[in-house]
Amino acid sequence: MNIRDIAKKVGVSSATVSRVINQSGYVKDETKQKVLAAIEEADFVPNAIARSLSIRDSSSIGVIVPDIANEFFSSIISGMGELAANKQYNIVLFDTGEMQEREHQYLQMAEGQRLSGLIITPVSELDRVTLDKLIQFENKGIPVVLVDRNIKNSSLDGVFVENDAAAYKGVEALIHAGHRKIAIITGPNTSMPGKDRLKGYKAALSDYKIELKEEYIVSGDFKIIKAYERTKELLQLPDPPTAIFASNNQTSLGVLKYLTEQRLKIGRDISIVGFDQIESLKIIDYRLSTIERDAKRQGYEAMAMLIDKLSNKESKSSGRKIFVPYQVVLRGSELTK
């Protein structure tokens, strides 16, 4: 069943049927009604793939994230969903699991799909392959929007948060609480937010004349397991830190996992400030101090930006950046007794 079949039924040409379906061009109202009736009767749904091929646009938006199981990213996607649906876009989802090869593989697939646009949280800020592909996309007229993670030396548009300033404030809160031995579990050293948060950490210590100690700066990967191990190592140092800054929500969880196992209480035995909230902990009033932002909104903004680029076809990326607001919410875990 295709538009030609419908056309035959009604006794018109396929062009007319197409016009009716798309509400384009001129169609006599009488004809229109007949066509609509035939479509209704045949329970006909036009083939979106044929349409895509013809108009060279899939009405699909690719979304590439590093970990949907992370509530931050699932919230981001949730924020994108509504807007996309309103504008009749499909979301094609890819989860890289923080793996670069998989990201490349997906970008390759995406290229074949002739997506209308792409929103991506790249694994690394340094990945030439990814960057080249993204620039290629833009050159072909497929707009790209970065979300949460920027790429070094790129002028791609995106929606971010001011990581360095936010981390600075978080660390500052620890300092104000009297800490001098403050450790950080970083993100991967190839991730822009990871690096910027580290930058904020260093700046805060430096501004407050606190000496940087190499052994207090330990590398994480934004995942629970590694953060757990790093915490263990930190606390087994001859001169352990009294406070830990966790570079993202999973890192916080890893820290908490270890502390919990050791029956160490945050805000008493040890202090912690984490980047990004953890919703269920807020609900039970678990006193974890975090740097918060509205992830859903960030997703929404990213989708809005993409759709804007989609409608103003000429608008290539020009390093346009939107920063979503953040807030340091102190709940007591920054203190020690």
Add this chain to the structure above:
Amino acid sequence: MNIRDIAKKVGVSSATVSRVINQSGYVKDETKQKVLAAIEEADFVPNAIARSLSIRDSSSIGVIVPDIANEFFSSIISGMGELAANKQYNIVLFDTGEMQEREHQYLQMAEGQRLSGLIITPVSELDRVTLDKLIQFENKGIPVVLVDRNIKNSSLDGVFVENDAAAYKGVEALIHAGHRKIAIITGPNTSMPGKDRLKGYKAALSDYKIELKEEYIVSGDFKIIKAYERTKELLQLPDPPTAIFASNNQTSLGVLKYLTEQRLKIGRDISIVGFDQIESLKIIDYRLSTIERDAKRQGYEAMAMLIDKLSNKESKSSGRKIFVPYQVVLRGSELTK
């Protein structure tokens, strides 16, 4: 740039290029190398849409869930992702937000997309429109797999958990802990798991000769807000319950939100058992007793089932059901002092 351009470059026909790309039919090795070289040089990526149109299959799998921001569903999707990627399927994601109209809208879109298959957690077990569409899909050779929520009187395949038995065990734990005044905040009364969990609740009370009290059975909608309000109402009853069974993870969170605000401690002032774990609470050893299962695995199984149906083309749904194992994990919140 298309395969004909490549063909021209090499001096062969487009059919040969197609054969090289798909590794189908006969191609002399020498020719193959030349074609591959030309593809490489031109940085050519074949148009997947044209391919889809031609072979009448999009290599995309639609996934319709009621709420990605819920960690249960984001885990489900996470479990699907890997398998789908291995098999070169794209995931087209739809989030209905528990709204039936939106589900219908998506199913309509999905129909036009000529998806290879569909995995859905339907909003309601009673929705004729959805069921009809799903059956239509199967009749057209587009296999459907239900995940987590079954549909009444349907013989669609799916991956579920034994909701009634699991809820029974959860409530039984409360009874064993000495409770007689046990309330339940149900799911929507149009959701199969919601109803089955209620069934399990009733069966447990009945088996232990505990009278059902209407005012202890309050209707929720699997969302935090309503559960919060219901909890408030329950605890303001003249004769309030001493224990609450929460029908899903969001419901548990709603209950906890109210209890926390009122400074009521679970496992002491009031007892609670919830359906579905909440990962971050486990990490901090928050003593919430829950009925647990591996959501990621459930997603994986659903995708595996779909892919199986995809390869055995003849296999229409026949009410095949996979049940993932569950476990009642008691952490103390089922007790009262």
Add this chain to the structure above:
DNA sequence: TATGCATATGTAACCGGTTACATAAAGGAG
């Protein structure tokens, strides 16, 4: 009455792949 524009519809090429069918050369069997 002639001219021009808005309305209405059809024809056919095109989007970029796949593949049935045709053709032909090479190698092996008898």
Add this chain to the structure above:
DNA sequence: CTCCTTTATGTAACCGGTTACATATGCATA
């Protein structure tokens, strides 16, 4: 040497839409 099979490649129709262009009619304006 003939016949059959395997290998190799090309031709062209097809998937199901969209749309530029052609054609035709009605009506208003000059």
